[in-house]
Amino acid sequence: MADSSFFDESRDNSLVKSEIVAKYFWAWAKVIIPRAKKWNSNIAYIDLFSGPGRYQDGSKSTPLLILERAIADPDMSEMLVTLFNDKDSNNTHSLQQAIAAIPNIGRLQHEPKVLNKEVGEEIVQEVRQINNVPTLFFIDPWGYKGLSLRLIGSLIISWGCDCIFFFNYNRINMGLNNAAVESHMNALFGKERADHLREQLESKQPDERELIIVEAICQALKEIGGSYVLPFGFKNESGNRTSHHLIFVSKNVLGYSIMKGVMAGESSSFKQGVPSLEYNPAPPKYPLLYELYRPLDELENMLMDEFAAQTLTRVDIYNRHHVGKRYIEKNYREILLKLEAEGKIITDPPVNKRRKNTLAETVKITFPAKQ
The missing domain is CATH 1.10.10 (Arc Repressor Mutant, subunit A)
Known part of the structure; x- marks a missing residue:
């Protein structure tokens, strides 16, 4: 399946995902900007798999939401540096057109930069050019190619740098036992942990597999310096299976607390006021048990x-x-x-x-x- 197929329609979970990132960006920037001003520093937003900017039905995806929020705020319009990348040239062309069409885009002090590169060492070098600038990174691959512990670790190393990434549970669950993509799984979890996962998962039921896999990626992220990790789950249309997660990684407990509030606001259900931290398009299958918990x-x-x-x-x-x-x-x-x-x-x-x-x-x- 081509990467751009994710943008063929604006599914509810895609809109929720975009809102989580955009809302966190706003809250993150408001916390970071006062200190960045003292240091005479900019702030940055970098999206490594940006897509075309709009879904097929015309609704805005994350890059446009971020830029519109920046234009509306005097500090952000002066300080925000943005870099958007996608290896699909059709996506980057569409994104450039969509950015150019944003009202008052000229108010941004720093023109948005759009790249057309495979995510790898070359992209890491581009990122390093925005050195020592507090940055929110968004990594949203269709599958898992290009997503690695090494990449995430390099992104969150500096102060004020947080990362949000798309964790395609369905494909990763299948990929762990697929020799053809073994190198990608090893890059994502680390070889030792990936090998251990393969052994653990052999006799597990679907619900257990999900818990084990998500726990493994959270522990791996903590080992590379991501002290605070928060996953948000997305269920399929029937509500009986997790399709993917959005995972937040930070070295700062304040960012973790802010993101938990954002994810709570986008949760589809609450029990006694406690958020599910997941988006489920289907109602609870067992309402009595749901309320008894x-x-x-x-x-x-x-x-x-x-x-x-x-x-x-x-x-x-x-x-x-x-x-x-x-x-x-x-x-x-x-x-x-x-x-x-x-x-x-x-x-x-x-x-x-x-x-x-x-x-x-x-x-x-x-x-x-x-x-």
């Missing part, structure tokens, strides 16, 4: 157990606990207010000295010792 109750038990006999501020509880879990800051605030109302924790200042239903980040919370 109560993740906030689990969070309550975890907090009471892990912070027993400790006193921490609300923000410290969140920062120390949420990494690697689906819970967002709102969930922690809600459950802590519940525990306070039930008399299970002590707060300072207490509830009668705060506005109703508020729990500021600085409120100190004391958990009881384990019984």
Whole structure:
């Protein structure tokens, strides 16, 4: 299948993917820009598999969404450097036309750069020319060719550099046992981990395979310096199988927290206010069981157990606990207010000295010792 076929229609999951990247870019840039200004630095957005800019139905893909957000913001329009690449010349030609047609594109201080290259060492060299500039990277290959641990590691090495990439679970799941693409799988996971995966997966059921494979790529990313990794799943149209993931990699916990909020907003379902961190076009198949699963109750038990006999501020509880879990800051605030109302924790200042239903980040919370 040709790479450009992904853009033949604007599927819902493609639009969700684009929104996640564009929303994170906006939030990331707002955090990065003040410090970049102090250093007299630009910021950058680099898309290594950019596509034609628009889907067949005319809706905008990620490059156009990013540029439009930059044009609308005075700081971004002055500071943003963009590089878009696609090995398909038809895609790059279409993208250049789409960029040229964006209203007020001339407001950008730095003209968007469009390349037509295979993703490999040459592209890495192009990226290095934008050296020491905080950069958000987006890697969205149709399959997996060109995607490697080495590439991702080289992209996130500098301060302020985060990476979001498309992880085609379906094709990677099939590719792990395909000798013809062994080198690509080894580049993606590392040879030792890929070999171990092949052994692990031999007798596993589909749901187990997915958990094992996604866990493996997350661990591999952490080993190359991606301390904070967050996957967002996409289900197929029937809702019974994962087709792919969007995976976020950062060295900064603030970026991780921001992205979790973005992904929560694009999640198709919530249980007790806890986001699924996945997009599922189909409704829950088992609605009764769906409602009976109560993740906030689990969070309550975890907090009471892990912070027993400790006193921490609300923000410290969140920062120390949420990494690697689906819970967002709102969930922690809600459950802590519940525990306070039930008399299970002590707060300072207490509830009668705060506005109703508020729990500021600085409120100190004391958990009881384990019984």
